[in-house]
Each structure stands twice: as structure tokens, then as C-alpha cells.
Amino acid sequence: MKILVTGGAGFIGSSFVRYLLRTQPGIEIVNLDLLTYAGNLRNLETVSNDPRYQFVRGDIASSNDVRAVFEGNRIDAVVNFAAETHVDRSIEDASPFIRTNIDGTRCLLQQALQSGVSKFVQISTDEVYGSLGPVGAFTEDSPIDPSSPYSASKAGADLLAMAFHKTYGLPVVITRCSNNYGPCQFPEKLVPVLITNAMDDKPLPIYGDGLNVREWIFADEHSRAVWLALERGKAGEVYNVGSGHEKTNIEVVKEILRLLGKPDSLIKFVKDRPGHDRRYAIDCSKITREWNWSAEVDFARGLAETIEWYRTNQEWIREIKNSAYLSYYDRMYTRRDQTLAWSKQD
Ligand code: NAD
Ligand code: TYD
Numbered sequence: 646m647k648i649l650v651t652g653g654a655g656f657i658g659s660s661f662v663r664y665l666l667r668t669q670p671g672i673e674i675v676n677l678d679l680l681t682y683a684g685n686l687r688n689l690e691t692v693s694n695d696p697r698y699q700f701v702r703g704d705i706a707s708s709n710d711v712r713a714v715f716e717g718n719r720i721d722a723v724v725n726f727a728a729e730t731h732v733d734r735s736i737e738d739a740s741p742f743i744r745t746n747i748d749g750t751r752c753l754l755q756q757a758l759q760s761g762v763s764k765f766v767q768i769s770t771d772e773v774y775g776s777l778g779p780v781g782a783f784t785e786d787s788p789i790d791p792s793s794p795y796s797a798s799k800a801g802a803d804l805l806a807m808a809f810h811k812t813y814g815l816p817v818v819i820t821r822c823s824n825n826y827g828p829c830q831f832p833e834k835l836v837p838v839l840i841t842n843a844m845d846d847k848p849l850p851i852y853g854d855g856l857n858v859r860e861w862i863f864a865d866e867h868s869r870a871v872w873l874a875l876e877r878g879k880a881g882e883v884y885n886v887g888s889g890h891e892k893t894n895i896e897v898v899k900e901i902l903r904l905l906g907k908p909d910s911l912i913k914f915v916k917d918r919p920g921h922d923r924r925y926a927i928d929c930s931k932i933t934r935e936w937n938w939s940a941e942v943d944f945a946r947g948l949a950e951t952i953e954w955y956r957t958n959q960e961w962i963r964e965i966k967n968s969a970y971l972s973y974y975d976r977m978y979t980r981r982d983q984t985l986a987w988s989k990q991d
Pocket of ligand 2: 833838918
């Protein structure tokens with residue numbers, strides 16, 4: 646079986662590629678990735694010489710790039726991880742999110758339909774459901790109600806993928822997972838921003854009151870669920886994936902500081918994110934019932950493993966924290982601080 650994995654050089658896509666090559670001897674993988682700022686072939690160094698693995702640099706929103714991959718390979722199934730993924734960047738500029746997440750997905754769906762794949766797994770997110778109050782959890786039947794340009798673009802892709810199933814019979818399966826953490830996550834998302842800043846004794850920016858809640862899952866556990874979606878998911882169905890480990894952002898930052906032996910005084914409250922979803926929580930009883938899947942890594946253990954990975958991969962961090970990253974950080978956080986200072990003066 647030959648699988649086209651898109652976005653395989655990113656955080657979760659690379660976890661999935663490594664997971665498949667480790668656990669499924671009969672699988673071949675073609676990884677189509679544009680290598681945007683978030684894509685990093687270092688994440689795949691351990692598998693790059695595996696004869697079952699092949700990398701193609703290309704854009705999912707380019708029909709030429711996508712067609713070339715399908716023409717050069719007999720692709721049996723597609724797993725679409727490729728996306729623009731950071732909420733704060735989407736607030737700054739939604740256009741790359743619409744292009745890659747919606748039009749890129751359309752382009753893949755069309756080619757997959759033409760080539761007659763046996764499964765198309767669309768990797769979505771719990772963020773398409775919007776925000777929860779203090780109780781309850783998202784089920785697969787919860788209404789789609791996204792808050793950010795990122796989550797709206799992911800919701801658009803989900804609707805389009807399902808339309809390809811309903812209209813043309815393409816065997817689409819959608820997974821919606823909660824917040825991932827683990828090795829190789831780009832230091833723009835909460836956990837790696839906190840770990841890498843704390844290691845350098847830099848301030849740890851926490852938006853608003855720090856009481857927003859996310860459900861944290863170790864990325865390799867997500868990969869295990871995606872493989873089951875590919876193997877056993879029913880066409881036209883959505884599957885939620887979650888861990889049950891709900892934490893406020895304050896709890897996350899304090900646990901990271903504790904594990905690193907750093908003081909709480911590094912925490913710095915900054916201006917809130919506009920449209921900031923208050924709480925996400927996932928009901929994933931469907932995949933537990935149907936696939937016997939459940940998360941096994943508890944948060945403290947997963948976090949300790951993640952910190953250890955960042956501690957021993959300083960070179961990976963150093964390469965990323967280049968001038969483009971520093972100007973991103975300055976834009977996002979220095980300006981955020983200034984706005985906070987201005988709002989305090991008002
Ligand atoms: P990431 O930002 O780390 O990686 C995205 C990858 O996609 C990168 O390798 C990038 O180069 C590639 N890419 C971007 N645009 C592309 C294009 N036009 N063509 C080809 N490749 C392109 O993302 P991630 O955190 O690994 O997320 C992977 C998927 O999982 C996304 O679809 C995301 O919406 C979803 N998801 C993420 C989380 C999370 O917590 N990170 C949770 C649930 C779902
Ligand atoms: P993030 O990792 O961006 O994931 P998402 O917004 O997709 O859930 O953010 C997780 C939570 O952490 C969210 O409530 C926003 C918050 N946050 C901070 O407080 N500080 C930060 O520097 C970042 C990046 C996020």
C-alpha cells in the first residue's frame with residue numbers, strides 16, 4: 646500500500662511518517678511538503694534513508710505539483726496533514742490559510758477522485774467546533790462554529806471534503822483532534838514557546854488571564870489514531886481524537902517551569918488573543934468504542950519526554966530561531982506588550 650502523506654515534514658505529519666515506518670512494514674510513503682517556515686526535513690532524518698520513504702517538495706495548492714505526484718506513483722490513499730496551522734498568524738493574515746487549507750485541500754480531493762484512491766483522511770481539528778463553556782465536550786455531532794481565520798479555513802476544508810464524499814462518493818474520513826504537544830513542534834505554539842524560552846530564562850508570555858483550557862495529547866498518540874482512521878474509518882464519518890487531559894494555560898506553564906527547575910517569576914501576562922476560544926474538550930468515545938483506541942501517555946510523562954527532546958536538540962532550536970523567527974517573535978510579542986502597556990495607560 647502506497648500512501649501520500651502531505652505536510653509530512655511538519656510536527657504531527659513527521660510523527661505520523663515515523664510511526665508508520667516503525668509499525669507497518671508493508672507500507673510505502675510519499676511525503677509531499679512545500680517546506681514552509683514550519684516544515685523541516687530534520688524531523689525526518691531518522692527515516693530519510695528508508696527505501697519505503699520518498700520526499701517530494703511541492704505545494705498541495707498547485708494542481709501541477711499534485712498531479713505530478715499521482716502520475717509518478719500508484720497512490721492508494723491520502724492523509725492530508727499539510728496546512729497553515731497557527732491561529733495568531735491567521736489573525737495577522739488569513740490569505741495563506743485560505744489558499745493552503747481550503748484550495749489546497751480541494752486540489753488534493755480532485756486529484757484523489759480522479760485517481761480512485763481507497764481512502765482520503767482529512768486531518769482536521771477540534772477548533773472547528775468553536776469554544777465551550779465550563780462544562781461539556783465536543784462530540785462528532787457538535788455544530789461547526791469556528792472563531793479564528795485558521796479554524797474557519799479548517800472548517801471550510803472539512804465541509805468541502807464531505808461534499809466530495811456526498812457528491813462524488815470519494816471515501817473521505819475526517820479526524821478532529823485536540824491540541825498536540827511533543828518533539829519537533831515549531832516554537833510558535835504554546836508548549837514549545839514556553840519550553841524554549843524557559844530554557845533561555847526568557848519571559849513566558851501568557852495571553853489574557855491564563856485560564857483558557859486546552860485538552861493536551863502527545864502527538865504520537867494522535868498518529869496512532871490517524872492510522873486507525875486510515876485502516877478502519879468509515880467513508881463519510883468524522884472521528885474525534887482526544888486525551889481527556891484538560892489543563893488551563895497557567896497549569897501548563899507551571900508544570901513546565903517545575904520540570905525545568907525554573908522560577909514562576911518568568912511568567913509574563915500579555916494582551917489577550919482576539920477571539921480567543923475559552924475552552925476545548927473532546928468526547929472521543931466513538932473511537933474508543935469502534936477502534937478500541939484510547940490515549941495512554943499522561944500529561945506529566947509526555948511533557949517530561951518533550952522537554953528532554955528540546956534539551957537534547959539545541960541545534961534544531963538554534964536553526965529555527967533565526968532572523969525570520971526573531972522578527973516573527975518581535976511582531977507577535979513585543980507589539981503585544983506595547984499594546985498592553987498602552988491599554989494600561991488608557
Ligand atoms: P505544522 O505547522 O507543524 O506543519 C505543517 C506542514 O505542512 C509543514 O511541514 C509545512 O511545510 C506543510 N505545508 C504548509 N503549506 C503547504 C502546502 N501548501 N503544500 C504542501 N505542504 C505544506 O502543523 P502540525 O501542527 O503538524 O499540524 C498538522 C495538521 O494537523 C494540520 O492540518 C492541523 O490543522 C492539524 N491539527 C493540528 C493540531 C495541533 O495541535 N498542532 C491539532 C489538531 C489538528
Ligand atoms: P496554541 O498553542 O497557539 O494553540 P491553539 O490556539 O490552536 O489552541 O495556544 C494554546 C493556548 O495557549 C491558547 O489558549 C493560547 C495560549 N497561548 C499563550 O497564552 N501564549 C502563547 O505565547 C501562545 C502561543 C499561546
